Amino acid sequence: MGTTQLDTVPEPKYWHLKTVLSEALDSDFAVGEILPNERELAARFGVARATLRQALEQLELEGRLQRRRGVGTTVAPPRVGVDVGTSQHGWPGAAGDTWQPVDCTSAVPPAAVARMLGGDSGNSGDEVHTVRRIRVTHGQPVAAELLYVPAASVPDLAAIESPSGAARARSVLRELQRLAMEGQDRAVELGSARADDAKELDRLPGAPVLVVTTRYFAEGGTAAVSVATYRADTCRLTFGDSGDLEISHHTQERRAS
Amino acid sequence: MGTTQLDTVPEPKYWHLKTVLSEALDSDFAVGEILPNERELAARFGVARATLRQALEQLELEGRLQRRRGVGTTVAPPRVGVDVGTSQHGWPGAAGDTWQPVDCTSAVPPAAVARMLGGDSGNSGDEVHTVRRIRVTHGQPVAAELLYVPAASVPDLAAIESPSGAARARSVLRELQRLAMEGQDRAVELGSARADDAKELDRLPGAPVLVVTTRYFAEGGTAAVSVATYRADTCRLTFGDSGDLEISHHTQERRAS
């Protein structure tokens, strides 16, 4: 059968749609511009709304679109590069870091975190200081963090201080600086936003996020563990291992009204 | 009307389903075990199949499940940590790296890559050596890479050598080693697999991937750019900044037959 190898791959409709839309975004739309609504787009392309949505979801995942219930679908600006790593070759909360403390409570950490903190000893089930921080860039929240600090890492923390709140968060961070940092350890993976993180990030629960887990080492053990969730749609995590970090972007930015 | 504050947040069905399934996975299933098929699960929970699928998609995104057409849905093993960074504080292809060259062609790079390579000069549109490599861990493909190397970075590359193929890929990598590495620069973002990457990774096009872009600096400029796409469902990217990389996992691994 001399199949001329044309119909070998019946490309799904939503995939083709995504390609068409992507090209249209490049040529016909400016950043911030509002697209026609989903019902009209579906009709225009002759597909069911669910199919059209499948294509939009992909484009949103790739950071090309931004959708907001009750408002509409807009063309997203290029992802912002947020530095992860170099700026924090000190403790969290050191001078110059871009996080802002929100709250601090005492709680039993999740099992995975307890495992990293506990090491080989069997002291799981213990409560640790749990600092909540958020990171804001260009006025937009980009990440929410939970920082787990065992009481042993901040022995001089005055019991007099407020039992919770941003003030206590700052106290814990201040005490952390007294330790001699011995190293860090970082991991990045894909996750979906928990309800509380989603709220801080101004997204719906389940939104795709990049989870950055950092272990801080001091005094031969793990002094703290940070779990930071970054908005995957708007963020590009950068690890500046080299000296020059100035990236001359020259991104073509056509802005809508 | 004494609403006892129970219906304040009408949690979406798929979200609740996801939670229930997640707990069931923890308690009732072993890694590798096959779940009931989608039609039966949907019936069992009293929802439409599309709703059930929405929950499964989330769990797959989080690396809890693995779905394969024609086969079924299985419980995924914990994500594997793949090192990104330390092992490559040399050039790609240096002794001990875990990539295997597949092919090498000459092609005009995408605009974004050309911008990183070209710097301020206006020599875009030029063809560069494009090396294809894949990374395999535990017998499974975890990443596919395109490495862009301008001809200027490998001036002594013999024109006699084969014009493409794995042999030429190795030649380009070998020539790269001759340069003095001045630094690197790394970024991670979420993307969806292109058709060619999806094929190498044994996934469907559009599957979520973590895109790692690395710039290699030498002789005052960018000597090469690597764009590596990692399977987001199975990979956790690790950046070992500290000395000790041995993570004692102690993960509870109950294996199915």
Added chain:
DNA sequence: TAGTGGTCTAGACCACCCG
């Protein structure tokens, strides 16, 4: 209140894998 995206349904057919 009107319009948007988000959720949900009950079907149908298709592509793929395996016995």
Added chain:
DNA sequence: GGGTGGTCTAGACCACTAA
């Protein structure tokens, strides 16, 4: 050929936003 997940449809209602 029988069973699986993947795609697609044509509706419906809900939650949210903004005028």
